[in-house]
Amino acid sequence: MDQALKTMIDNMPAKTGKSLEEWKRILKEKAFGKHSEGVKYLKTEHQVTHGFANTIVLLSKEENQSSEDLVESQYKGKEGLLPIYKALISHLKSLGSDVTITPKKGSVSIIRKHQFVLIKPATKTRIDLGFKLKDKPTGDRLGDSGPFGTMCTHRVMISEVSEIDHELKGWIQEAYDQSV
Secondary structure, eight states, X not given: OOHHHHHHHHHHHHHHSSOHHHHHXXXXXXXXXXXXXXXXXXXXXXXXXXXHHHHHHHHHHHHHSOHHHHHHHXXXXXXXXXXXXXXXXXXXXXXXXXOEEEEOSXXXXXXXXXXXXXXXXXXXXXXXEEEOOTTOXXXXXXXXXXXXXXXXXXXXXXXXXXXXXXXXXXXXXXXXHHOO
């Protein structure tokens, strides 16, 4: 969560009279179909400013999406990548019972004690697999983090299930081992 959003959530009770959780409960009772309906309701019925209303509705909708819905949304129009995603998830689950798979809006975080892998459908034909690997040099296949920035230290681009090979599994294992 970026700092501006955290600040907005922290200031919400003082500025709107309710916490984010209280607003979420109110919106859940109303069950608005459209984003704009929820924003309009908060502005007209509760005199919430547009910025807070928009944030409340957006965060309420994100929370109401299941993990399956989030993954489905990520791969809409990129269905050809699902076999790669499923093979990665299957391997990651085999690492240990302490692996947590956390889908988000645009990616899936793989966490032990800390995030150690990030799966992102980058294009219609490629998944970017981000790693947290300390002091690991980059190479032809194991590149720098690219668009992941500081979330990851390295990235591997995968276009075929066959690329989930011994070498890639070794890097996954290394990232898992370092995530304690």
